[in-house]
Amino acid sequence: MSRPSGLKSTLKKLPGFLFAVIAFLAPAASFAVPAKSRYDHYWLPDANSTYAPKIDGMFNTILWITMTVFVLVELGILYFLFKYRHKPGRKATYTHGNNKLEIAWTIVPAVILVFLAIFSNSLWSEIRDPAKFPKDAPVIRIKPRQFQWDITYPGPDGKFDTPDDINTINQLYLAYNSPIQIKLQAQDVIHSFFVPEFRIKQDAVPGMQTAVWIQPTKMGDFNIACAELCGAQHYRMMGYVHIVTPDSLASWLKSQAPEAPAPAAPAVDTTKAK
Amino acid sequence: MATIVLPAEVKKVSHNGHAGHGHHELSFVRKYLFSTDHKTIGKQFLFFSMFFLLVGGTLALVVRLQLGFPDHQSGFFQFFAKFFSLIFGKTNFDFNKDTGMYGMLDNFYNSAFTMHATFMIFFAVMPFLMGTFANFLIPLKIGAGDMAFPKLNMASFWVAVLAGLIMLTAFFVKGGAASGGWTGYPTLSAVPDFSGVIWGQNLWLISLLCSGISSLLGAINYITTVVNMRCPGMSWFRLPLSIWAIFITAILLLLAVPVLASALILLLFDRTIGTSFFIPTGLLSAGTVISGPGTAHAGGGQVLLWQHLFWFFGHPEVYIMILPAMGIASDVLSNFSRKPIFGYKAMVLAIAGIAVLGFFVWGHHMFQSGMNPLLGTTFMISTMLIAVPSAIKTFNWMGTIWGGNIRFTTSMLFAIGFVTMFVIGGLSGIFMASTPVDIFIHDTYFIVGHIHYVLFGGSIFSIFAGLYFWYPKMFGRMMNEKLGKIHFWTAFLSFNGVFFPMHILGIGGMMRRIYDYTQYPHLVRFQGMNAFMTICAFILGFSTLVFLFNFFWSMKKGKIADINPWQSNTLEWTVAYPIPHGNFPEMPHVFRGPYEYSAPDCPAGTDYYPQNMPPPGWGEAKA
Amino acid sequence: MNTTTLRKLSYFLSLFLVVALISCGGKKKEDEEEAGEDKGAATTGTVATVDMANGATITGTVKLDGKAPENKVIKMEADPVCKAAHTAPAMEDHWLVGGAGEVANTFVYIKDGLGGKTYAAPGDAITLNQQGCQYQPHVFGVMVGQKIKIQNSDQTLHNIHAHGDKNEQFNEGQPAGSPAKERTMDKVEVMVPIKCDVHGWMNCYAGVLNHPFFAVTGKDGKFELKGVPPGDYTVTAWHETLDGKGESVDMKVTVAAKESKTADFTLKPQ
Incomplete structure (x- = not known):
């Protein structure tokens, strides 16, 4: 027996929920904030030390990378969900995987992450390594x-x-x-x-x-x-x-x-x- | 179901003495209270976890109520504060007789988030995954009659009940429940003067010790069962991924829990018999030195020792709570995509990789703790690496739905919800892995958002997927799909409404565990956003009520389930409800992997190929 | 099958009922114990009323022997709101000593001799105000069960942390603009220290007694205990700097009805 999948109603909701996920921040963002304060935005506070902009830079780098991955993965999932939704007579592709793909999606994230680690580490040691503390600072x-x-x-x-x-x-x-x-x-x-x-x-x-x-x-x-x-x-x-x-x-x-x-x-x- | 012709040598294999014993009538107590049947114990754990999910959820709403309306003035706050004060007492809600207004005491707020996390982690998510699903699924999926140690299994549940009772009692003792955060960092947790909590913290420690014992008993049992009791033909690489995940998680538990137990005992000693493992010399309380020679505490302890011990357990613990969820999601995704899981071996290796690496990353919780900064480098690299297996799993799930024939059942929706939300939780983890970025976002709401994307969007969504999926096998009836979809959509939307803004709060610099953030000028702007999140949290709580209604209503009124309603391949779907003690009337024999959906050689007219269905001509060849 | 399910359900419901009962039971027992202790205290004597017309009056002055230690300036800038509440530098209020050595903020009370008589707490609340990041009053007496109305008149958050040994401790935040809180002390204790952990210099003391024969000296160092029933008493003067050093000066006073007696105390700072 096959269960009714409720597919059409589900699919109709898909764009709706995506929209909602993005849009829910809009009402949140529209709440009043104290006028003319330096806290009139919802993002990182002002960067007011020598290394603060560098940390922000690192933050933004990671943000761009993760946002890209996020958008690609989530769009990919949504596309697959739409494209391969149940249809009478559709036969699923029978495959157990693809080793080349596995290797690719192991190595690519690994390389990106190792690079992130290396860049992060130079900044980390600049800030925290006791040997690199500013000399003669009171x-x-x-x-x-x-x-x-x-x-x-x-x-x-x-x-x-x-x-x-x-x-x-x-x-x-x-x-x-x-x-x-x-x-x-x-x-x-x-x-x-x-x-x-x-x-x-x-x-x-x-x-x-x-x-x-x-x-x-x-x-x-x-x-x-x-x-x-x-x-x-x-x-x-x-x-x-x-x-x-x-x-x-x-x-x-x-x-x-x-x-x-x-x-x-x-x-x-x-x-x-x- | 096709009858399987078993070869003689298979029949002889000992089967834990259950199969074929027939039904002996058991007394009510033996059948429902002190049952040794893994299915009953699984269900006991299910009700246990559901109860504590409600307790933890209520506490979450208490926390959100305070954060959403820290001025206590709004009608929303007053209405729900009155409601919650019926549960937790008017004193905690600072009831003012003259004005009739409710507030909330800051210490109670601290207890609320501490106990929320404790209940959710140790009494909801863990027993759901490693109690309910592990118990119910392992023997059924590997073709065993029961667990290797049924009595140990029973003990595991009842020790967990004891732990739960002790933890609940903590609310009613003088000084209130533990309020030092679920991480219980000393010296706040070690010296009663600092927190005002006296027995609450001791009970917390004792309860977690009991809970740890329960987990250990379970873990030993699961490992032995999976290693020794797989039915003929069930080779390691024919195990469903849920069983792989539970098996590896059990190993994690076995290695990590003793470390927690030792830390808990040391802290309990510090609090009760005057040791000073975590109490350094020279602490001041109210201007008086209280540790060191000639004072109440000997001193000479190390505060960071606790953090090392705790997180050596605590980080594997995070994976203990996500790996089985990944396994369940894999089973569900493959089933409803009608496709084999993509990259089965890569998935297994990824689980194992996460498990191994999971023991080398604990220091990333301690980047700002005063740990040697050079160690930060080591832990950053291992932490970055542990993201790789998670990425592999995500891509393989995408590969699984690619080219599928996807059925959008409630269970599938939750499994998809799991993948999409886990992606967010995984990616936000990279920010924290990067040591310099962690300087800023450590101990902010960014972390709170991250952990909830992993544990709620991840684990709990997957638990829901599993419950909708195996409900027919547990209770013989189907859960209502319409209510299920209402549950999913309200939960999914409100979940994001609560937890996504937490990232924004964190980026804006809002610290976690803050009772009244409006004290800080830089956080006043977040009041509106917090109110929005709180309303979403209450909707999320409501969605859980929909689930509970569906759950109990379907037990009585649900559609009677077929033996294999999802056309699944694995062994649990070959036995009809109610599954007898001993599970399988005859020893099953497994011929293929668990995910042979849409295989070209599937029996005609179907798109699945049960694990135990002999290939054509098998009996003849043997003969 | 349905009966099975139902039976299981009922079992779990009863399990959680048991949980609830146990926890509530524990709570009740505790309450009873507390109540029992109170009763124990109450039953040692009958509840007496103060007879103002026929009672004796004990008056006196508390003076200082020697030079008063200097009060330090409070670092009010720790919270700019506190700083702004003062035009002149705020001083610590450990010693308030007049020109002739009169000591204010000394708590004088009958320590012994009432023979276990207890008195009903008055309905009026004692007001403890937090103003300019200092407590008003700095020393006060309160009866067991009498309400203490805690006000925050400052535009900043205070927390009220009462850390007595016998009375249950409490520690609660009170943000600016929030309504007054009412708390009571339920055990006799001289003194219950109260502090604000947010403003480390803020402290005050509550003398909790089960009778109304106590007073706090004013700036003139004078006190007056009114309506004291005839009898032999030990009257004691307590000052915060002499706390815990056995320097509280005990004085034997015998009074007859309507009599007025004088008991002057002299404190010696260390």
Whole structure:
């Protein structure tokens, strides 16, 4: 016995669903966005560090490759579904495969992927290889905890854990266009230092130190987000990055400097005061 | 069905002592509760998974409700929050007596997505694939009377039930259910002070341990059965791809689950008996040092150790959840295209290749974790390579429908849905494989979109394809095709409506596991899109209700199924419902591969050639 | 076949009913236990009412012996919204000491001597306001079961994390503009620390008692306990910096009906 395939009704729906898949983004995209903000689009945030455009470039390369594959494969499937739909009297082609084709569609993706890996890797090591960190970049230490970023500048003596350390909470001031190294270590749980505009994300892990560098290429104010689930108020672990001129940075640091006689104050938790 | 003349030596082959024993009447308890019959156990797993699919789905809607309407003001939010508060309690929904308004507590949100993932992965998708289909299909498809170890099989189910009960209990203990994400990263999961969750996390660990034991019992059973109990003529390369996939997946389970189990035990020790495997020295809680000499925790542990152990299990786990789905889709596609599967051996090799490579890619979850960046290179290359077998499979599925005579049954639609959605899930994986791009999209909604394209668009669509396909053999009736098509189209459209925009959110920089993204100025713009996705999610939930209605309604009212309603070649379609204990009245004998559709030598007037149908003149030649 | 299917169905339904029952059962038992504990506390004495007309009054001043430690400036710029709420630099509020050493924010209460008498909680709620990223009040007393109305007057998110030892902890976010929350404490505990994890400097203390004989000193360092029934009491002054160091000053006070007694405390900072 042969089952009714409901073919005609199915096929009538095919273009409809394709259209819907593409069109569903349209209503989503038409929702209002805050006027005149730099977030007035739905794509990648602005690229405001030296390596951000390179990451975007890599992203776009992969996007073009995968989009091409996606369109070809899905169109191919749709075409086959239409062309080889059940018809009375049609006989399916009896074939068990084709080794040449198998080899082709093994090697071609493999080659593309290996090339992607090689290109990715050179960029990866440029960003992350400790040996390739910018030389002589000043170091800032960030020790996040639930749910704030404890930020320490080494102060005039260039050393941490000395009385002239400058401690701030959530406020990170960086000089425009000069590289900076950030050492991260969490105080309680894993946090992740994420500034979308700089395309930087690095977990801050308790018990070990991780390091990243950035060179901001645009003045302005940005947000630090926590990208690793860190507890109940993870969603509000927000910090602020300000990219300013070196002069403004210096005067800001001065304004934050601890008063002369005060002892070194690591971020004091005030809940259980001593 | 043609009666098969069996040669004498075949008849003698031991058949696990079941065939020919006839019907002994079993008590209700032995027949439906503590049954050792693989078909009953398969069905038990089916109901088990369906129940937890509903639980997990409800939690998914809770999560989406919060994300769609984080200000809690809209009528949509209030209506459904009230509904869900009946299930999860008014406290979790922050009910305000004065205003009569519902909200949602942030900790409850964290529990909701943690438990959503846990239920879906360990109590829905895995038992669907490696409980329901593995149990039901292996003996029937390889021509065996039952599993190699029927009692082990029964134990596997009941341990899974125990695990499920423990996991459900977690919602009702003080401090709520686990809220550290399904990945349970310490130290958030290791120190109760950090999450506020006390017994919820312990129960989570104990439950997953039980679930792991269940999986191991199943895996041993499946491997032994496939290796030892194939019927005469069922050579390795005559196995249906679904069985190949389940077999290789069982090996993956056997190798990966013990690693998870060890990690779970270590973490449980850290939480309960004061060890510090994952607790480093010098942790601060409320300004006080809580680990290291002289404090509550000894300290000296390694946070990243958990991640290595977890993902050494966790990545093969992802393939555990997709390989059997690929196998099922292959069977369904070939059947309804009325064509042999394209490149059978390449498909088998691809499954094996994914399985082997699957053990060398775990580090790609840890690119931003603080792992040595040089290791990133290694894991990137292995991750890129694992995309190749997936590509091979996709092209072979295309090859299978090419030149076919395609019947658009609901089952076929879901199988096609599987292929098309898996393509998206596979391609989006390449973005994450590329280490520099991963810096940006790691831990964003891009990942959430990716995993749901693979696990929902992939695994769950394939599970639906399999359920519509084997339902007649499980319950003796056909599922309603019209309702099935309504189910497919609503599910397919709303699925894309929920999960495709997630890629956009990720590209826009929206982090995952965020209770209220509107706190961040750069994410406020996504509120409208999130609301749209939430509405789609509720439609998706509705489509599942259509499926459930169809499922239970058809049990009673469905059309009585023929013995082989899909004109399929494989052995399960040679026995009539209800299939007796012992399955095959006579030991089947297999003469050819499982996909001989439209072969030139098919019996006249048909386009299929059952595996057990002797070729013309076979009996005479032997004689 | 249908009966078979049905029977299986009914079996699974009952299985999940069992699941539900077990879980609900567990929940109920827990609730009962909690209720039992409460009852235990309640039955140690009868529920008394405060007799304002005939009760005694204990008044006094809390003073500081020595120089008050300096309060530090709060780094309010951690959240620009908080910073904007203050014109002058916001200071920590651990020590509020007047010119003559009067200490504000000291919690004075009858620690012992009521003989297990318990009092019904008043219907009025205590308001805890989050304003300028500081708690108003910084120290307060509340009765077991009395409502604490938690308001967020800031244009930023706060979370309220009560982490007492005896009372069940809670930790909930309260975004800007959201309605007030009402919470209660159900165990006697002095003090339950409350903090905001988003703004690490924000903290306050709730003294939870089962009687109304408590007060928090004002800027003049003065307190007044009214309507105290006649008896011998231990009155204690609690200040946050002396928490957990045994420096709370216990004072024996005996009062007769309608009597007024004075109990002055002197705190010694370490």
